[in-house]
Amino acid sequence: MDSRDKTLVIVAIIICVVICCLSPFIASGDPDGLEKSAEDANVAEDVATEVFASPFPDYTYEPLASIGEVGVLILGVVVTLLCGLGVATIMKKRS
């Protein structure tokens, strides 16, 4: 990774962290398009099921409230970035 790529990654992480810090406070709590459509179609709430319990459901970590949400989102960004780098490296161009 040359210096320009490092800059790209650092700038992207900064932007992601800013989004993660703002999101728990300013993101709309209204249902999204699919959830609202399910309401319009009178789909019972128990139709959506959990196959297993995820560690941070709905991007929350309840003991820490909003700060927990920020932390969980930043954790998600880091995990996604590392998995993205890992998967891309495995799949990359072979000479």
Added chain:
Amino acid sequence: MHIPDGFIPFWQCAIYYVILIVALYFASKWARKNLDDKRIPLLAVLAAGIFAIMSMNMPIPFGTSGHMVGGALVAIIFMAPEAAVIVFTVVLIIQALVFGDGGITVLGANVLNMAIIGGFTGLFTFKVLKDKVGIYIASGVGAWLATVLSALACAIEMAIAGTFPLTIGVASMVTYHLFIGIIEAVLTVIVIAAIEKFRPDLLYWDNEKTTGGE
């Protein structure tokens, strides 16, 4: 637009998983031919950025909200929907397993809507329009159409699954996503303009020879 577990019967989920496996086969072929070392960080930061921006639900009319998805964005930047398949498979698995956002049994359907349909629609529209109206309008229109068509596909899948009636599902999903698509379009254009300004070397547009199958 994340379909949760329970909205699609298991046997239909299996069909979407077959589509996902075929898509990943083509994506890995594309990557082996086109994903050079220089673009690995770009792919990874797009995945991280998409994860982050999906938390930012913005209000739209009708007491509904929506967030950017990014399938068109990734497909346009890499000139390959295959790149979107890789990015969204990674992001959606993490969201499903760690954060309970979108189901794991419906992973194939979610990748189909957001990456395959979103990616193909966005890229096709971009390619058709870019020489006529410029890259910004072309990518904005592509991102908007990608959102609307993904939503339409999702509504049809919900009807096949027996979860929504077709007419209500299509009317609701398409109406809401006409507005959510505007969010998608604006953010897609902003990201493309930023990359064009600061790292034009990462864009594939002027090097059609390196594009993947489409």
